[in-house]
Amino acid sequence: MKVYDGRGTYDLYVCDDCSHQIVTTYAVKGVTPFVIKCRECGGTMKHVATYKKVRPETEVLKWIRPTYSQYLKLSPFTRQHIENGGLILETSIIDD
Ligand SMILES: [Zn+2]
Structure with a gap:
């Protein structure tokens, strides 16, 4: 199976509801969702752009x-995503 390698690229997600933005990158090869939940308002964030590089001060x-x-510790839904080769954001990790 060919696994997408997004390392070295930066993906911009924007919230439909509050316009909050985040920039993400890949720590490892894998599959990422097109839509994620907004941490600010609980709304829907969509992947809108991919960049080769970002400003050094950008939080990634x-x-x-x-x-x-x-x-x-993850939800059954998220576990299934991981079993299918999916990755999760580091902020999704539930620490002790
Ligand atoms: Zn939002």
Whole structure:
């Protein structure tokens, strides 16, 4: 199976409801969702653009594959996404 390698690229997501923006990049190869939940308002953020580079001061969140103990704390829906080769944002990890 060919796994998409998005390392070295930056994806911009924008919230439909509050216009909050985040920039993400890949820590490892894998599949990322086109739509994610907005942390500010709970609305829907959509992937709108991909960049080769961003300004140095830009906060960049990473798409990661969780460790097994992190995986166990995720929702069944998210676990299924990971089992299908999906990645999650580092901010989705639930730490002790
Ligand atoms: Zn929002």
